[in-house]
Amino acid sequence: MLTSEDKILVTGGAGYIGSHTIIELLASRSAHVVSVDSLVNSSHAVFDRIERITGKRVVNHHVDLCDRSAVEKLFAAEPDIKGVIHFAALKSVPESTNYPGRYYRNNIISLLNVLDACQTHGIPNFIFSSSCSVYGNIDVMPVTETTPLQRAESPYAYTKQVGERIVDDHVLAGAGMRAISLRYFNPAGAHGSGLNGEDPTNAPSSLVPVITRTASGRIPMMHVHGTDYPTRDGSCIRDYVHVCDIADAHILALERAGSGAMEAMHEIINLGTGKGVSVLEAIATFEEVSGRGLNYELGPRRSGDVVAVYSDTTLSERLLGWKARRDLHEMMRSAWAWEQHLATESVR
Ligand code: NAD
Numbered sequence: 001m002l003t004s005e006d007k008i009l010v011t012g013g014a015g016y017i018g019s020h021t022i023i024e025l026l027a028s029r030s031a032h033v034v035s036v037d038s039l040v041n042s043s044h045a046v047f048d049r050i051e052r053i054t055g056k057r058v059v060n061h062h063v064d065l066c067d068r069s070a071v072e073k074l075f076a077a078e079p080d081i082k083g084v085i086h087f088a089a090l091k092s093v094p095e096s097t098n099y100p101g102r103y104y105r106n107n108i109i110s111l112l113n114v115l116d117a118c119q120t121h122g123i124p125n126f127i128f129s130s131s132c133s134v135y136g137n138i139d140v141m142p143v144t145e146t147t148p149l150q151r152a153e154s155p156y157a158y159t160k161q162v163g164e165r166i167v168d169d170h171v172l173a174g175a176g177m178r179a180i181s182l183r184y185f186n187p188a189g190a191h192g193s194g195l196n197g198e199d200p201t202n203a204p205s206s207l208v209p210v211i212t213r214t215a216s217g218r219i220p221m222m223h224v225h226g227t228d229y230p231t232r233d234g235s236c237i238r239d240y241v242h243v244c245d246i247a248d249a250h251i252l253a254l255e256r257a258g259s260g261a262m263e264a265m266h267e268i269i270n271l272g273t274g275k276g277v278s279v280l281e282a283i284a285t286f287e288e289v290s291g292r293g294l295n296y297e298l299g300p301r302r303s304g305d306v307v308a309v310y311s312d313t314t315l316s317e318r319l320l321g322w323k324a325r326r327d328l329h330e331m332m333r334s335a336w337a338w339e340q341h342l343a344t345e346s347v348r
């Protein structure tokens with residue numbers, strides 16, 4: 001069990017999943033959390049929101065993790081780190097297909113620099129943010145961790161396939177580190193208070209923030225990308241999982257890595273609910289929860305998207321004792337509360 005003595009470095013701590021994980025680390029474990037984030041896709045306001053929810057101020061090192069000497073200085077300035085959760089990455093599938101070089105450079109070099117520093121400083125526990133996009137287009141559902149990986153459908157997805165391999169190689173090279181890669185399905189929703197949620201500085205490409213921004217009028221109209229897929233209503237199917245459930249899983253993964261209970265030095269675990277939801281079903285759920293009709297248009301397929309993907313949950317239940325607790329209604333309710341709260345933040 002993590003305690004207030006344990007210093008955890010969260011890379012990408014100002015981001016969507018990083019900030020929710022920090023809130024959980026502070027609220028449920030009182031851990032000593034340090035963040036590093038270049039704010040390339042987030043803002044410093046996140047740390048005010050974290051403080052408002054938890055009463056605690058988190059230090060953020062404003063560092064680009066691709067800058068190797070800055071990373072070395074950061075780790076030298078933060079001794080005795082017990083574990084690193086590496087969230088920092090660029091994450092937009094469509095943007096990665098347009099700017100592959102930006103994605104390969106950012107996601108791979110930052111990972112290498114962080115792993116090198118972990119090795120140099122003997123950091124024992126490492127959690128890597130992977131993604132269900134590593135599976136590519138597969139026919140057999142639900143997806144288990146042993147499902148063979150297909151060709152990555154986007155440069156982003158390939159950075160995660162390669163990222164897992166890089167983590168594997170570092171562990172095998174005897175870095176003395178235990179690692180867990182968590183393959184998230186589709187994180188969605190916001191903190192139950194509605195005071196923290198997804199707030200990217202780049203245009204969002206995930207479905208739920210596009211839905212909530214359309215409902216609030218920040219986006220005039222949204223597009224459903226593809227209605228001719230071989231699915232029950234023609235739109236893509238995803239496994240939406242609440243961001244606070246994802247945050248809980250990171251804490252359990254850190255504790256598992258630190259407990260000596262691991263079955264291999266690098267474990268790979270899916271984080272999903274096991275339920276597939278289509279884009280049109282997600283829109284209908286939002287409309288029901290919010291009481292608002294969404295302005296959307298049916299459009300062509302988007303490059304890089306896979307048809308359907310949802311997770312088998314057996315391994316996460318067995319190894320982490322983790323099961324998603326919050327449903328799609330709660331994801332939509334909290335995301336909508338967050339969107340409405342953001343409007344009041346920006347007029348303050
Ligand atoms: P996010 O963009 O909200 O957060 C990532 C954070 O990393 C941002 O605050 C950004 O400023 C920071 N960052 C990026 N590159 C950096 C660099 N070189 N140096 C320092 N900071 C840097 O994204 P998120 O949704 O919180 O995702 C976190 C992780 O989870 C990412 O690795 C992402 O690929 C992975 N993931 C996300 C999803 C999702 O749908 N949100 C799904 C699967 C996997």
